[in-house]
Amino acid sequence: MKLRVVGLDPSLRNLGIAKGFYDTETKKLTIDFCLTVSPKVPKGSMRVGTRDILRVRHLLDALAEHIKEADIVIAEIPIGSQSASAMKSYAVCIALMAVAQKIMGKLVEVTPQQVKAIVGNLKASKADVIQWVQQHHPEAPLERYRDSINAAKAEHQADAVVAIHAGLETLQSQFN
Secondary structure: OEEEEEEEEOOOOOEEEEEEEEEOOOOEEEEEEEEEEOOOOOOOOOOHHHHHHHHHHHHHHHHHHHHOOOOEEEEEOOOOOOOHHHHHHHHHHHHHHHHHHHHHOOOEEEOHHHHHHHHOOOOOOHHHHHHHHHHHOOOOOOOEEOOEEOHHHHHHHHHHHHHHHHHHHHHHHHHO
16 A cells, blocks of 8 residues: 655754655655745834744644645654754744644654664764665755755755654554
């Protein structure tokens, strides 16, 4: 059976999305879609709260659109924060994932450590994660700019791809 899987790498400024199909018989994952949603808010004088609401609404619209046909949604959930700004981003991520869970009925959560373990290095850099995805999923349409990988966008997409692997590893007993 082929399952439509969606991987998510959420943050306040960027939402990495990867979609693919997982064949439960062959255990093969194929990635056919990658996107980084980076909300743009108008410049000029605007309250910070209003700007944040616009950002979150943009992220929420994209999230709802891209998970609606999924069989499985897997998200890398951030852990804690070291500043007020990071805490705000963390809260937005948790809220977005709660919405995803409400829409889907279930959300597979993975940690940043689980994601990096898939890559084989618990201190893997963003470049390491992108390289891993390119090696294991040459079909994955990571965002490009002038024939080169756009690292600023692709890092979020690559995290979403690897989150799928971590989530599928967590779910493996259900497929046997």
